[in-house]
Amino acid sequence: MKTVGIKELKNKLSEYIRLAKAGEVIAITDRGQVVAELRAPKHVDHPLMDDPWFAEQVRLGHITPSKVPPGTPLELKRDYPLVPLEEILRDLDESREDRF
Known part of the structure; x- marks a missing residue:
């Protein structure tokens, strides 16, 4: 990332715009503090x-x-096996038997 003061930026604006167009990010400073960035739009x-x-x-x-x-149908990608609700509830009941 290049750093440039406002005065130099004003004097060489075309040069810095070409750098930003090429992908460079230019930090613009005012009295040593970064106040803005010049970059190509995404x-x-x-x-x-x-x-x-x-x-x-x-x-x-x-x-x-x-x-x-927009408008493209989406297919859900599952990385895990589908377990029927009844099986989940049965396992839950079995794990809770000792609580009664």
Whole structure:
């Protein structure tokens, strides 16, 4: 991450914009304190990004767009075996027998 003062940034703005476009993050300082960052915008390929409000919320970090496009049917992935409810309740009753 490069650091640049406001005066130098103003004098060489084009150079720093090219660096940000290339992926560099530039910390902007005012009297030695970092006050802002200059970076290229994140590209989010999502159909809802055409909506200005949605795009702004993504930019602010309030919303994270789904990785699955809207309207795509989702299949639930289960990494565990399905156990019928009756079997679970029977096991629970057996484990509680000594409490009565």
